[in-house]
Amino acid sequence: VNWYYKAAVQGYSWGEYNLGLQFKNGRGVPQDLKKAVLWYEKSAKQGNLWALNNLGVCYLNGEGTRRNYQKxxxxxxxxxxxxxxxxxxxxxxxxxxxxxxxxxxxxxxxxxxxxxxxxxxxxxxxxxxxx
Structure with missing residues (x-):
């Protein structure tokens, strides 16, 4: 998690994605779906396809954000x-x-x-x- 965080704060999309994944699943950090969405959003803005998809799942299921099927x-x-x-x-x-x-x-x-x-x-x- 520390290495993902270091990469994420430098704007590396895979670090952002992986940090979001850790927060989503509670691996190495307490589970925090809102933080997962935040990191997925940062990575998705850079075009990371995995982050786009996982962020979509969050919106689909209302995990860490309000459910929004259109989004x-x-x-x-x-x-x-x-x-x-x-x-x-x-x-x-x-x-x-x-x-x-x-x-x-x-x-x-x-x-x-x-x-x-x-x-x-x-x-x-x-x-x-x-x-």
Whole structure:
């Protein structure tokens, strides 16, 4: 955690992301979801795809921030545009469930397929279920 903090305060996006992850999971520090969101936001502003996705999960579930499906979808979309399989999977989930976007099963399938093509196992399972 100390090394992540040193990297994070210097503006290194992976340090910010990893520090957020430690606060999210309570590893090496007491769990603090608000601090997790704060560090994810810093990393996401630099375009870190993992941080964008994890921040989207926080907004989706209302963890450390107020639940906001629209914001979650926007963050997942940015991660997905960067070809990040977890972002693609989560865009698919949003389309499947109508979270922050109008429900659209064909688009859910399209995004699950993109994630599945990269080996994302949950996307593969959801594709099987939807097709």
């Amino acid at each position: 979650a979808f926007e963050l997942f979309w940015k991660a997905a545009e960067g070809n990040y399989s977890y972002g693609q999977y989560n865009v698919g989930r949003c389309y499947e469930n109508g979270w922050g976007v109008e429900q659209n099963i064909p688009k859910a399938v399209e995004w699950y397929r993109k994630a599945a093509d990269q080996g994302h196992q949950d996307a593969k399972k959801n594709l099987e279920w939807l097709q």
